[in-house]
Amino acid sequence: xERWVFITIIIAIYLAVTLTIGLLAGRKQTDSVAGYVAADxxxxxxxxxxVTGASVFSAFAFLGGPGWxxxxxxxxxxxxxxxxxGMAPFYWVGxxxxxxxxxxxxxxxxxxxxxxxxxxxxxxxxxxxSLIAFVxxxxxxxxxxxxxxxxxxxGHVPLWLGALVAYGIVIAYVLSAGAMAVGWTNTFQGIxxxxxxxxxxxxxxxxxxxxxxxxxxxxxxxxxxxxVPPGLTAAGEPWSWGAYSTFILxxxxxxxxxPHLFMKAFTAKNDDTLRRTVILFPTFQLFLIPxxxxxxxxxxxxxxxxxxxxxxxFMILETDLPPLVVGLFCAGALSASMSTGDALLHASASVxxxxxxxxxxxxxxxxxxxxxxxLVLLTGxxxxxxxxxxxxSLVLLLASAYGIISQFAPPVIAALYWRRATTSGAVAGLVxxxxxxxxxxxxxxxxxxDMHEGVIGLLVHIPVLVGVSLATPAQDGRHxxxxxx
Amino acid sequence: xxxxxxxxxxxxxxxxxxxxTTWPGMVPFARVEPMILGLPFSMAWVGMWLAGSVIVLWLLxxxxxxxxxxxxxEG
Numbered sequence: 001x002e003r004w005v006f007i008t009i010i011i012a013i014y015l016a017v018t019l020t021i022g023l024l025a026g027r028k029q030t031d032s033v034a035g036y037v038a039a040d041x042x043x044x045x046x047x048x049x050x051v052t053g054a055s056v057f058s059a060f061a062f063l064g065g066p067g068w069x070x071x072x073x074x075x076x077x078x079x080x081x082x083x084x085x086g087m088a089p090f091y092w093v094g095x096x097x098x099x100x101x102x103x104x105x106x107x108x109x110x111x112x113x114x115x116x117x118x119x120x121x122x123x124x125x126x127x128x129x130s131l132i133a134f135v136x137x138x139x140x141x142x143x144x145x146x147x148x149x150x151x152x153x154x155g156h157v158p159l160w161l162g163a164l165v166a167y168g169i170v171i172a173y174v175l176s177a178g179a180m181a182v183g184w185t186n187t188f189q190g191i192x193x194x195x196x197x198x199x200x201x202x203x204x205x206x207x208x209x210x211x212x213x214x215x216x217x218x219x220x221x222x223x224x225x226x227x228v229p230p231g232l233t234a235a236g237e238p239w240s241w242g243a244y245s246t247f248i249l250x251x252x253x254x255x256x257x258x259p260h261l262f263m264k265a266f267t268a269k270n271d272d273t274l275r276r277t278v279i280l281f282p283t284f285q286l287f288l289i290p291x292x293x294x295x296x297x298x299x300x301x302x303x304x305x306x307x308x309x310x311x312x313x314f315m316i317l318e319t320d321l322p323p324l325v326v327g328l329f330c331a332g333a334l335s336a337s338m339s340t341g342d343a344l345l346h347a348s349a350s351v352x353x354x355x356x357x358x359x360x361x362x363x364x365x366x367x368x369x370x371x372x373x374x375l376v377l378l379t380g381x382x383x384x385x386x387x388x389x390x391x392x393s394l395v396l397l398l399a400s401a402y403g404i405i406s407q408f409a410p411p412v413i414a415a416l417y418w419r420r421a422t423t424s425g426a427v428a429g430l431v432x433x434x435x436x437x438x439x440x441x442x443x444x445x446x447x448x449x450d451m452h453e454g455v456i457g458l459l460v461h462i463p464v465l466v467g468v469s470l471a472t473p474a475q476d477g478r479h480x481x482x483x484x485x
Numbered sequence: 486x487x488x489x490x491x492x493x494x495x496x497x498x499x500x501x502x503x504x505x506t507t508w509p510g511m512v513p514f515a516r517v518e519p520m521i522l523g524l525p526f527s528m529a530w531v532g533m534w535l536a537g538s539v540i541v542l543w544l545l546x547x548x549x550x551x552x553x554x555x556x557x558x559e560g
Contacts, residue, residue: 074515080531081506084538088499091542091549213523220517220525227525229515230508245507252503275549279542282535289532 003323004153010327011149014334018185019169025184026177033365036178036372037107037350038266047183048268048277050190051343053284055182055260056083057193058137058340059144062333063309065288069295071308073226075239076292082248083285086255091278095271096416097262100483109262109408110355116415116483117423120359125430126408127356130259131379133401134348138383141341142167146387148333151313152326163387166334170342171380175373179267182342189335194287196332201290204297204315212293218300226299234308242449250454254406260347262412349375403437403454410458410465418469419480425469433461491548498541502534 034040043051061079068076097112106112110126142163149162173181202212209215219226226232230244256262268274298311305314316329349372357363357371410429414421437457440447447456474480504510514530521529 074525074527077528077531080528080535081502084535085499085503088495088538088542091545211523213520216517216520216523216525224517227517227527229511229527241508241512245511248503248507275546279539279546282539282542285535286532289528292528 004156006323007152007327007330008157010324011152011330011334014327014331015166015169018188018338019173021188022169022173022181022185023176025180026173031365031369033354033368034105034107035180036369037346037354038101038263039179039183041102041267042180042269043183043264043267043273044269045273045276047187048264048273049280049284050187051183051267052261052264052277052281054186054190054193054335054339055264055343056255056340057284057287057336059141059333059337060340061288061291062193062197062336063144063148063312065291066295066298066312067308067310069292070298070311071232071236072234072239073223073231073296073299074229075231075233075244076295077229077231078244078247078251080285080288080292082251082255083288084282085248086252087278087281090256090265091275093256093412093416094265094268094274094278097265098268098271098274100416101266103482107263107266108351108354109257109259109412110351113408113411113415113426114355116480117411117421117426119423119427122423122427122430123355123359125427127351129404129407129434130351130355131348133258133404134260134344135379135383135386137401138341138344138348138379139386141337141344142383142387145334145337145341147310148313148330148337151310152317152330160388163384166338167341167380167384170338170345171376174342174346174376178346178372182346183267185342186339189339190284192332192335193339194284196329196335197287197290197294200316200329201293204319205293207319208297208301215293215297215300219296223299226296240450242451246450246452246455250402250406250452250458253409253458254402254454257405257408257412259351260343262408263347263350345376345380348379349373400437400441400453403441403452403457404434406454407433407437407457407461410461414465414469415483417484419484420469420474421465422469422472422475424472425465425467428468429461429465432464433457436460486548488548488552491545495541495545498537502538506531506534 065076065079068079100106100112100115104115106115110123113126114123143159145166146159146163149157149166150159173185205212205215209218216227225238230239230241233239265274268277294315295311298305298315301315301318303314303318305311312333316326352375353368353372358368363371407430410433411426414426434457437453440453440456447453505514515527517525517527519526524532
């Protein structure tokens with residue numbers, strides 16, 4: 001049998017297993033909106049751990065991480081740093097969010113924010129901003145899946161077909177089973193990602209250089225600039241400390257503000273499950289170390305991939321690994337892509353219906369669910385359309401998505417912890433923060449100290465939120481007491 | 486250990502982690518030597534803070550659980 005045929009069969013088996021798990025998972029769930037969006041608040045520790053880990057780490061980490069290590073060296077260390085920082089506060093914040101969710105029936109982030117700060121406009125604004133941040137993120141996942149499949153099948157399965165099949169499956173189980181399917185497929189995919197990353201990340205340096213130490217000693221001789229933070233830019237120039245540091249800051253603040261991750265707090269069975277998930281998260285995150293080692297193993301390797309993001313499939317194909325291993329790796333990369341893509345599609349539909357549409361018309365539960373399913377299809381199709389365009393500048397958009405998403409942090413924190421915050425303050429802060437972030441994204445030359453535009457946005461957002469809140473009348477004490485203990 | 490102390494120490498750990506992995510706190514540690522477990526020093530440095538956070542959060546959880554009321558309140 002030809003090598004690529006064998007590999008394709010392994011991928012097909014992997015996809016079939018994923019689809020089966022996804023479809024079977026939905027049978028245990030009720031037909032309600034709480035069922036579709038929040039899995040009836042039923043996830044135990046095992047599922048929560050992998051849902052969180054697998055949805056955080058996407059094709060961007062699995063393909064982009066090694067790509068950064070390969071071409072930008074120590075710049076990639078920033079992705080090791082922000083995860084635990086961003087997650088730790090959720091040890092306390094997570095259970096509070098979950099409690100409010102149970103008390104008021106919240107299933108989305110905007111419902112929590114506008115529960116405390118009632119405003120239809122604010123709710124719709126959050127829905128629109130979430131969608132703007134989501135579409136490029138889904139597109140990246142689809143392209144990632146298509147690229148990997150095209151690379152390992154020697155082009156016999158082109159990008160458009162690989163992405164279509166992988167995401168056809170994702171959409172099938174997200175449509176039929178919602179949050180429950182996302183949970184159980186991510187458990188399966190999360191295990192896959194961890195095993196593949198650790199085994200390849202340790203194997204490649206040994207196979208090629210006789211160990212991790214000898215590999216880095218070699219790089220130190222030939223390319224020492226790669227090993228000293230803040231590393232290099234994509235163009236190979238030295239990166240700035242301002243950018244390195246603020247990337248960590250904005251990613252840590254933004255991490256749990258992604259609606260698809262934030263909403264996971266509403267899916268946990270109980271508070272202990274949530275807290276355990278936070279504690280164990282850094283153990284999942286350690287898998288980024290072997291992921292970066294894979295990228296570093298390409299630095300001194302003869303031959304160059306078509307672009308840095310291809311370094312992982314390139315190394316796999318160039319080192320004559322057995323086809324079984326190549327097939328399994330491909331499944332691991334698909335896992336990374338699909339486990340984030342499904343959560344994104346699912347969350348974007350839930351957010352648009354609950355926070356956008358439902359603010360202006362009333363629909364019964366059955367119609368809401370149908371509308372969400374239609375939106376999953378529509379978002380998927382839009383992202384697929386972008387994914388096929390090789391010239392789309394979506395990578396640039398994605399880098400800025402964190403700038404938008406991080407602006408959700410001040411209103412969330414104010415809603416839960418600051419009695420004196422007002423609706424006007426929350427709206428003014430969010431609008432100011434977004435406006436500043438977008439301005440500096442469009443005018444990067446004006447950024448002070450090369451800071452990430454999201455951080456500059458926050459520097460304006462927070463004083464505006466505080467100032468306008470203090471200048472407007474305080475909220476009714478009983479209303480506030482339901483949110484701030 | 487009291488709940489207050491445990492929370493303060495956890496906050497201190499993560500504050501130190503942020504300060505020494507960003508500018509200017511990371512500058513003294515942004516170097517290749519000495520290599521640790523085969524990794525360049527700066528990579529081992531950020532990896533150490535990550536691995537340490539598992540232990541710190543686990544210790545925090547032990548203290549928090551001891552102080553929490555049995556019906557799963559917020560403590």
